[in-house]
Amino acid sequence: MKVTTQSFVDNAREALSDARLGEAIRFAGRGSVARRQAVVDRLPEFDALRDAARDIKTHTLQYLDVYYEQYEAKMREAGGHLHFAPTAQDACDIVLDICRKAGAKNVTKGKSMITEEIGLNAYLEAHGLNPVETDLGEYIVQIRDEGPSHIITPAIHLTPEQVAEDFRRVHTDLPADRDLSEAVTMVHEARAVLRERFLAADVGITGANFLIAETGSSVIVTNEGNGDLTQSLPRVHVVVTSIEKMVPTLEDVSVLLRVLARSATGQELSVYTTFSTGPRRENDGDGPQDYHVVVLDNGRSAMLGGEQSEMLRCIKCGACMNHCPVYQSVGGHAYGWVYPGPMGAVLDPQLLGIEAAGHLPNASTLCGRCEEICPVRIPLPRLMRNWRTEQHERGLDSARARLALVLWLALARRPRLYQAATRIAARLLALLGGKTRRLGRLPLAGGWTAHRDLPAPEGRSFHSQWRAQRDKRQ
Amino acid sequence: MSGGKSDNKARERVLGAVRRALGVRGGENARLAIVRGRLENRPRGPVPARGNLAAPGRVRLFMQMAAGADATTERVKRNEDILPAVEKFLAAHDLRHELVHGADAFIAALDWGGHKNIRRREGVARGSDEVSLTRAFAGVAETGTLVMLSGPDNPVTLNFLPFSQIAIVEAGDIAGDYETVWQRLRQHLGDGTMPRTVNWITGPSRTADIGQMLLLGAHGPARLHIIVVG
Ligand code: SF4
Numbered sequence: 001m002k003v004t005t006q007s008f009v010d011n012a013r014e015a016l017s018d019a020r021l022g023e024a025i026r027f028a029g030r031g032s033v034a035r036r037q038a039v040v041d042r043l044p045e046f047d048a049l050r051d052a053a054r055d056i057k058t059h060t061l062q063y064l065d066v067y068y069e070q071y072e073a074k075m076r077e078a079g080g081h082l083h084f085a086p087t088a089q090d091a092c093d094i095v096l097d098i099c100r101k102a103g104a105k106n107v108t109k110g111k112s113m114i115t116e117e118i119g120l121n122a123y124l125e126a127h128g129l130n131p132v133e134t135d136l137g138e139y140i141v142q143i144r145d146e147g148p149s150h151i152i153t154p155a156i157h158l159t160p161e162q163v164a165e166d167f168r169r170v171h172t173d174l175p176a177d178r179d180l181s182e183a184v185t186m187v188h189e190a191r192a193v194l195r196e197r198f199l200a201a202d203v204g205i206t207g208a209n210f211l212i213a214e215t216g217s218s219v220i221v222t223n224e225g226n227g228d229l230t231q232s233l234p235r236v237h238v239v240v241t242s243i244e245k246m247v248p249t250l251e252d253v254s255v256l257l258r259v260l261a262r263s264a265t266g267q268e269l270s271v272y273t274t275f276s277t278g279p280r281r282e283n284d285g286d287g288p289q290d291y292h293v294v295v296l297d298n299g300r301s302a303m304l305g306g307e308q309s310e311m312l313r314c315i316k317c318g319a320c321m322n323h324c325p326v327y328q329s330v331g332g333h334a335y336g337w338v339y340p341g342p343m344g345a346v347l348d349p350q351l352l353g354i355e356a357a358g359h360l361p362n363a364s365t366l367c368g369r370c371e372e373i374c375p376v377r378i379p380l381p382r383l384m385r386n387w388r389t390e391q392h393e394r395g396l397d398s399a400r401a402r403l404a405l406v407l408w409l410a411l412a413r414r415p416r417l418y419q420a421a422t423r424i425a426a427r428l429l430a431l432l433g434g435k436t437r438r439l440g441r442l443p444l445a446g447g448w449t450a451h452r453d454l455p456a457p458e459g460r461s462f463h464s465q466w467r468a469q470r471d472k473r474q
Numbered sequence: 475m476s477g478g479k480s481d482n483k484a485r486e487r488v489l490g491a492v493r494r495a496l497g498v499r500g501g502e503n504a505r506l507a508i509v510r511g512r513l514e515n516r517p518r519g520p521v522p523a524r525g526n527l528a529a530p531g532r533v534r535l536f537m538q539m540a541a542g543a544d545a546t547t548e549r550v551k552r553n554e555d556i557l558p559a560v561e562k563f564l565a566a567h568d569l570r571h572e573l574v575h576g577a578d579a580f581i582a583a584l585d586w587g588g589h590k591n592i593r594r595r596e597g598v599a600r601g602s603d604e605v606s607l608t609r610a611f612a613g614v615a616e617t618g619t620l621v622m623l624s625g626p627d628n629p630v631t632l633n634f635l636p637f638s639q640i641a642i643v644e645a646g647d648i649a650g651d652y653e654t655v656w657q658r659l660r661q662h663l664g665d666g667t668m669p670r671t672v673n674w675i676t677g678p679s680r681t682a683d684i685g686q687m688l689l690l691g692a693h694g695p696a697r698l699h700i701i702v703v704g
Binding site: 024027028031043044045048049052053056059062063064065066067068070074078082083084085086090134135136137140153154155156158159160163183184186187188190191194195198199213214215216217223224225226228229232233243248249250251252254255257258265267268269270271272273274275276277278279280281283284285286287295297301302303304305306 | 489497498505518520523539624633651652668669671675676686
């Protein structure tokens with residue numbers, strides 16, 4: 001995926017002036033926050049589960065090398081092949097090599113952020129293969145030649161009308177005047193189109209939410225079932241994942257699964273949770289004949305043991321972006337790479353370099369909502385601040401960011417003023433936003449504040465909530 | 475890259491980097507012992523109390539949670555009642571009386587002779603199959619989840635290719651929580667051994683990728699009908 005993290009400020013400004021985008025993101029954002037809260041309220045053990053989830057990940061990371069040795073032994077025993085990829089290029093080469101050895105032409109893909117990170121589709125295409133995304137959201141962004149704008153719901157930035165236009169443009173063997181006014185018609189159309197691809201595929205590539213050392217299994221979680229058709233129908237199943245996905249046991253993965261779906265989509269559990277171990281067994285009539293797992297490092301190992309290591313607990317639930325006022329204002333594409341929102345603001349500088357992604361940890365109000373809801377209790381604001389400190393020490397922060405920092409510090413040291421400022425700004429924003437609830441400029445605070453330190457006008461309810469929470473903490 | 479030698483080199487590079495960052499050499503006995511201990515003792519995290527019910531309440535919770543995830547459910551008393559329930563489901567949805575199922579002995583033992591109007595095929599699913607009949611290894615009450623084991627008895631594609639899936643689960647196989655089912659699976663297959671796939675299924679397939687509207691039947695079955703027996 002093309003990296004545009006460097007132009008975050010311009011990306012964000014552009015996003016803020018895109019009315020359709022704002023409508024799509026905010027509509028989705030409100031729904032996901034409410035759904036998560038409802039399902040969390042139904043589970044009294046939820047906070048205890050978050051503590052346990054945090055502890056499981058912390059423990060596993062501390063013994064990661066040993067767990068890999070255990071995992072490797074079990075997955076080989078089941079007939080699987082394990083490949084380590086130090087870099088993105090290594091991972092692409094490994095997958096291409098597997099496809100070539102299988103004589104593959106058609107490749108289906110389940111949703112996998114790691115394959116976005118390594119740019120696998122473009123690489124396979126450049127080498128004559130035909131990779132097709134099968135998660136509906138990923139399929140939509142693939143036919144638009146875009147990257148995903150959210151790690152759970154990749155096409156969240158689009159309205160149904162936009163999708164209808166794309167389907168008409170791409171599915172040219174269907175009648176041009178067909179009725180696509182209903183989303184359900186489009187879902188059925190995609191089901192039929194992709195069904196052909198599933199049945200024709202030689203290799204199926206999925207990600208993994210978890211690897212289990214006890215059993216040598218990989219785990220995927222989906223609602224559509226696409227990841228299962230991707231791995232059950234072709235001759236070869238390739239899992240592309242990253243080093244931090246390991247958990248020790250089936251008991252441990254159960255804890256993590258209990259917090260994952262609730263945080264991600266507000267479901268009690270996703271529809272399909274699939275534990276895959278090795279290739280098909282001797283008497284099996286279906287399932288892949290070969291099973292490969294490619295484990296990517298790409299700079300993650302360097303985080304272990306250091307200040308940013310807590311980020312490696314992330315289970316990619318996306319809740320931090322659903323709750324982030326900045327993400328909710330500018331959308332995922334503005335961040336300029338695969339991982340947007342608070343988790344991206346911490347992870348992207350690690351994977352791309354602070355020089356390239358330095359804007360992102362600054363693109364935050366440090367309001368703390370992400371940390372409050374993170375299922376593995378990652379202190380995201382603190383990790384963002386660590387990046388800011390490093391930027392500052394290395395003199396990498398631009399004059400503008402320095403200014404903003406000073407401004408923010410000035411306000412933060414004077415709680416009353418800070419509150420007054422946010423209150424005024426909130427009212428101003430609401431007023432200026434008017435009916436469209438969108439702003440190009442903010443007279444008092446200047447560009448930085450409008451786009452980055454304050455959410456675009458969401459109306460009063462969020463601001464009062466936000467203040468109420470601040471008050472509670474003070 | 476995936477030849478043996480370069481694979482080994484890459485493995486050493488990644489695990490070496492991990493060890494350096496952690497400040498360890500690898501192979502320390504104390505660390506190995508901690509990992510081995512965890513894999514043997516398999517400590518449980520907090521298990522939601524909601525599933526901790528006596529049998530009747532557990533079955534009720536299972537059916538209620540499955541319905542909450544948009545599955546349809548019904549409970550029948552005896553094995554003889556299963557095929558009439560299947561027929562009723564097919565008729566209610568105007569489906570042809572045709573289905574595919576695996577080699578599961580429980581399914582084979584149903585009264586097919588008394589229901590000759592249902593045409594059936596034994597094997598894996600094909601793209602043209604409309605309805606599958608499957609048997610779950612277990613149910614989990616806490617989320618209304620079915621646990622399916624792949625293999626000749628219930629091939630994995632039966633869970634995903636057809637537009638409608640009918641799943642039979644015996645009331646006695648419904649557990650309160652996931653941990654109980656893992657323990658049963660270990661007894662069934664041996665410690666640390668898994669079939670090619672274990673599928674947890676909670677309701678029918680769905681997507682919200684177009685305009686955030688929740689729609690059923692994205693790639694997998696749009697209908698999941700669960701028949702609880704006993
Ligand atoms: S940082 Fe936390 S909330 Fe954000 S995606 Fe990762 S696990 Fe979810």
